Amino acid sequence: MTDRITTHPPTQANKTFTDATKAVDHLIALYDEAVEFLSSAFKSALVDGPPDHRIRAFYPEVRLTTSSFASIDSRLSFGHVAGPGTYATTITRPRLFRAYLVQQIDLLIENHAVAVHVGPSDTPMPVHFAVAGADVAIPQDGAAGFTLRDTFDVPDLATTNDDIVNGTSSLAPGSPEPLAPFTAQRVDYSLARLAHYTATDPAHFQNHVLFTNYQFYVTEFEAYARRMLDDPGSPYTSFVATGNVEISTGDAPLDLPAKLPQMPTYHLKAADGSGITLVNIGVGPSNAKTATDHIAVLRPHAWLMVGHCAGLRNSQALGDFVLAHAYLREDHVLDDDLPVWVPIPALAEIQTSLEQAVAEVTELEGYELKRLMRTGTVATIDNRNWELRDQQGPVQRLSQSRAVALDMESATIAANGFRFRVPYGTLLCVSDKPLHGELKLPGMATDFYTTQVQRHLLIGIRAMEILRDMPLERIHSRKLRSFNETAFL
Numbered sequence: 001m002t003d004r005i006t007t008h009p010p011t012q013a014n015k016t017f018t019d020a021t022k023a024v025d026h027l028i029a030l031y032d033e034a035v036e037f038l039s040s041a042f043k044s045a046l047v048d049g050p051p052d053h054r055i056r057a058f059y060p061e062v063r064l065t066t067s068s069f070a071s072i073d074s075r076l077s078f079g080h081v082a083g084p085g086t087y088a089t090t091i092t093r094p095r096l097f098r099a100y101l102v103q104q105i106d107l108l109i110e111n112h113a114v115a116v117h118v119g120p121s122d123t124p125m126p127v128h129f130a131v132a133g134a135d136v137a138i139p140q141d142g143a144a145g146f147t148l149r150d151t152f153d154v155p156d157l158a159t160t161n162d163d164i165v166n167g168t169s170s171l172a173p174g175s176p177e178p179l180a181p182f183t184a185q186r187v188d189y190s191l192a193r194l195a196h197y198t199a200t201d202p203a204h205f206q207n208h209v210l211f212t213n214y215q216f217y218v219t220e221f222e223a224y225a226r227r228m229l230d231d232p233g234s235p236y237t238s239f240v241a242t243g244n245v246e247i248s249t250g251d252a253p254l255d256l257p258a259k260l261p262q263m264p265t266y267h268l269k270a271a272d273g274s275g276i277t278l279v280n281i282g283v284g285p286s287n288a289k290t291a292t293d294h295i296a297v298l299r300p301h302a303w304l305m306v307g308h309c310a311g312l313r314n315s316q317a318l319g320d321f322v323l324a325h326a327y328l329r330e331d332h333v334l335d336d337d338l339p340v341w342v343p344i345p346a347l348a349e350i351q352t353s354l355e356q357a358v359a360e361v362t363e364l365e366g367y368e369l370k371r372l373m374r375t376g377t378v379a380t381i382d383n384r385n386w387e388l389r390d391q392q393g394p395v396q397r398l399s400q401s402r403a404v405a406l407d408m409e410s411a412t413i414a415a416n417g418f419r420f421r422v423p424y425g426t427l428l429c430v431s432d433k434p435l436h437g438e439l440k441l442p443g444m445a446t447d448f449y450t451t452q453v454q455r456h457l458l459i460g461i462r463a464m465e466i467l468r469d470m471p472l473e474r475i476h477s478r479k480l481r482s483f484n485e486t487a488f489l
Helices: 020-048 098-112 184-198 216-229 285-298 348-362 366-372 392-401 410-420 442-468
Strands: 015-017 058-066 085-090 116-124 208-212 236-241 245-247 265-270 276-280 302-305 308-311 321-330 373-381 403-407 424-432
Touching: 015 020, 020 058, 020 098, 020 116, 058 098, 085 116, 085 184, 098 116, 116 184, 184 285, 208 216, 208 285, 208 442, 216 236, 216 265, 216 276, 216 442, 285 410, 302 348, 302 410, 302 442, 321 348, 321 392, 321 403, 321 410, 348 366, 348 424, 348 442, 366 373, 373 392, 373 410, 392 403, 403 424, 410 424, 424 442
Parallel strands: 208 276, 208 302, 302 424, 308 424, 321 373, 373 403
Antiparallel strands: 015 116, 058 085, 058 116, 236 245, 236 265, 265 276, 308 403, 321 424
8 A cells, every 4th residue: 555645835945034023924924824725625625525645734943053152141041042053943823923933033143143044844733723713613533524634634742742841852863952942733732722711812812911719800800901991091902801802991891701711811901912911710720730831832921820818827817918939839730740849939020029019009118018918938739628637737737838828829820930931929818817717708708808809909910010111031030941941932
């Protein structure tokens, strides 16, 4: 039996660029050509049946080769490769990532004084991802009348993993070193998951992401967004709610879907993507990991957890804030990707921004500020009803760790920020004190939620605005970068 002939778009030779904008324009042209080819062939196969040959198209790639050991500015945590060699990465959705790609490629050209090469890669593009934006549904296996993988490429776990960011990748002899933290297939996988879990298009996500574990924050975020849209001095241009419902004036109605997704997400957009996204991840480390696993491919400039926690000290009062400077990780969801012996350092730029935001919103400073906000270790666990177990073991560990607060999400979000090189931080609000008999009960919660949520959310927003005004090279700390790091953020 002879091999089936494979057809693909006309092969284009690599082009060399010393202009990042032109390089990205060529990436877009190559990607659009591949997507159009696969989409057209897939539609034809659904109508006329599969062809007697295989249909294939390839992701475009960026490649760089340098032979110099020239020293790079030691203050830079990104924008350069570790040493001489060839580096490459596959690219998907270059229109979505245009500004990011231009920025990263421009830094490479500037820092190494060499050209970049753009052309088709040898990584096939799965048809599922190619038709994702073409309003074409992929039938379930067997429903199309032919076996999909016999004619088209489907997602391949060999190129859809976290080996690069986890530092566990093993390259075949002669293969280029990775230029970016994620392959194109890994990015496409997460973009599809984001649309599923959040019910908003990835294009709406902003560079500054707030995570919360209560719907109350969503209500306040919408109210804040409406005020900003009516403020002529505001930098924000629109507000997008779950279901891709977008408004540009404060009094516009929001026609939300009847059924909310697993992680309702809302975006207060700015023209350059420097706005703020709020994700209600709900309760638990599994959701926290899922959300950050996928949002990481968008390369946000910072993400912060602003949610509720249990206060562990008698000196705390309901409504006090906790600024995490360390994490006790008992969430377990990241143990295989980031061992618990890996320290999760506090990032100075995030910490100072949060502290400044608390001071500005509360109008407190010095010793008076310390009455309201405590800095300390936050413990994250995977058992919501840990209080019902024998407390001797858990309480002893909490005391030995010097923990001042406990929740189910913060350490997961911080650890994944460390793993994915996304600056992270945590500011929690004490909503109960289980060790001292102050439990979170409906009657007690009403007044607390009404008075505290708005202030807490404003602090998170203000912290993001402070970070937005910092240079990128300052926010993206070298503490997040490993020995042989990828050049792309």
